[in-house]
Structure formats: C-alpha cells, structure tokens
Amino acid sequence: MLLLQFSTSHYCRKARLALGYKQISYQVENLTPGLHILRVKPLSGNKTVPVLLPQQKNCPAVVADSTEIIRFLEAYQPNPPLYLEEPLDQKEALRLEDHFDESIGTATRFVYYEFRAKEGKQLDPSLMSQAVIAIVRSQYGINAQTAKQAAQRIADAIAMLSEFWQDGYLVGDRFSVADLTAAALLSPLGLIPHYRHNYPWLFDRITEIHQLCNEPLPKNWDKAI
Numbered sequence: 049m050l051l052l053q054f055s056t057s058h059y060c061r062k063a064r065l066a067l068g069y070k071q072i073s074y075q076v077e078n079l080t081p082g083l084h085i086l087r088v089k090p091l092s093g094n095k096t097v098p099v100l101l102p103q104q105k106n107c108p109a110v111v112a113d114s115t116e117i118i119r120f121l122e123a124y125q126p127n128p129p130l131y132l133e134e135p136l137d138q139k140e141a142l143r144l145e146d147h148f149d150e151s152i153g154t155a156t157r158f159v160y161y162e163f164r165a166k167e168g169k170q171l172d173p174s175l176m177s178q179a180v181i182a183i184v185r186s187q188y189g190i191n192a193q194t195a196k197q198a199a200q201r202i203a204d205a206i207a208m209l210s211e212f213w214q215d216g217y218l219v220g221d222r223f224s225v226a227d228l229t230a231a232a233l234l235s236p237l238g239l240i241p242h243y244r245h246n247y248p249w250l251f252d253r254i255t256e257i258h259q260l261c262n263e264p265l266p267k268n269w270d271k272a273i
C-alpha cells in the first residue's frame with residue numbers, strides 16, 4: 049500500500065496510526081503542500097491528503113479521506129478491530145470520529161499554526177518553513193482572533209476527554225477509532241508548552257496510543273517540556 053501524505057499533517061497521522069495498529073505494511077510518498085494537487089486531484093478528485101493507494105487485487109485503486117481509509121482498512125483487515133461490535137457503541141464511536149475530524153482537527157490546526165508563527169517560531173525558523181506556515185494561515189484564515197475561538201473548542205474537547213481518558217476509553221471498554229482519532233488530531237498540541245504543562249495526562253495517553261500503533265511521536269515532542 050502507498051500513502052500519499054504531508055509528513056506533518058495530523059489527518060495523515062490518523063491514517064498512519066490505523067495502518068500501524070493493524071500492522072499493515074505500507075510506504076509513504078511525501079508531497080509538497082501546494083504542488084500536491086497535481087498528484088492527488090487526478091486520483092481522488094479532491095485536493096486533500098491523506099490518499100491511500102491499496103495496490104492490491106480486489107481493492108479500490110484509490111481511497112481518499114482519513115475516515116474512508118479507516119473504513120477500508122477495517123474491511124480489508126478486520127483484526128485487530130477499530131470498530132466496535134455493539135451497534136450503539138459503534139454509532140457513538142463514528143459520531144466522535146466525525147466530531148474530531150470536523151471540529152477539533154480544524155481547531156488544532158488554528159491553534160498550532162498560530163503558535164508556530166509566534167512563540168513557536170524557533171522550532172523551525174527557516175524561510176521554507178515560515179513560508180509554508182504563512183500560506184496555511186492565509187488559506188484557512190488563521191489569526192489571533194480565530195485561533196482564540198478554536199482554543200475554546202479544544203478546551204471543551206479536553207474537558208470531555210478528561211472524563212473518559214484518565215482511566216478508560218472514549219466508547220465501550222476497549223480502544224476504538226474514536227480514541228485513535230482523538231490522539232491523532234490533538235497530537236500537534238503536544239508541541240505547545242502550555243498544553244503539555246496543563247494536561248500531562250492527555251499527552252501520556254497520546255503517547256501510549258502512538259506506542260500501541262507503532263507510530264513515532266511528532267518531531268520535537270520532547271522539546272515542548
């Protein structure tokens with residue numbers, strides 16, 4: 049299998065966590081933001097990564113979007129499962145996956161790129177990195193005001209996670225797509241010192257989930273504390 053990705057994207061991390069959890073071997077093709085459209089648009093019709101090319105008999109040629117990739121992987125290799133058996137639990141796990149995708153993953157992007165352009169500039173002050181950060185900020189309308197609104201959505205999500213994650217799982221009594229999605233989409237916050245200091249249990253849990261899925265933590269993870 050081949051995963052078309054941005055190495056730093058948290059949605060691509062979500063797909064890698066799922067591949068790693070299921071111990072499916074795959075290769076990655078790292079794309080350059082902006083130029084990536086030339087590669088992915090003809091394949092999926094969309095402009096976002098991740099895009100998975102299963103390259104297997106009896107499989108679709110292209111699976112685009114992290115949620116669709118997990119749905120495909122679950123059918124391709126059901127064990128170990130990311131979906132839950134009990135229908136109501138499974139419905140809730142998919143609802144949480146969608147909530148994290150649509151609301152929290154985008155909020156994380158706002159808070160993370162606001163940090164990278166300001167206090168976190170020294171993480172990579174190179175012109176190339178700062179140019180990518182400026183493009184992302186302009187593409188998504190990221191500024192101090194919108195990042196502040198996003199931080200409130202993240203605070204609500206962390207309050208919810210604190211009820212479930214300190215000694216259990218988001219849904220039911222085992223690890224599921226809901227836990228995996230939360231870990232992937234909140235992981236960029238691990239590079240922001242005040243989140244690391246205020247919520248150590250959150251980043252311990254994100255670390256455990258990365259270990260479970262055989263996925264390295266984001267670059268510079270240890271520099272934030």
Ligand SMILES: N[C@@H](CCC(=O)N[C@@H](CS)C(=O)NCC(=O)O)C(=O)O
Pocket residue numbers: 054057058059060095096097098112113114115149
């Ligand atoms: N809902 C999509 C979101 C993916 C997404 O937003 N990907 C971003 C990278 S984090 C992207 O490809 N952005 C490039 C663009 O919009 O041109 C998923 O879950 O795969």
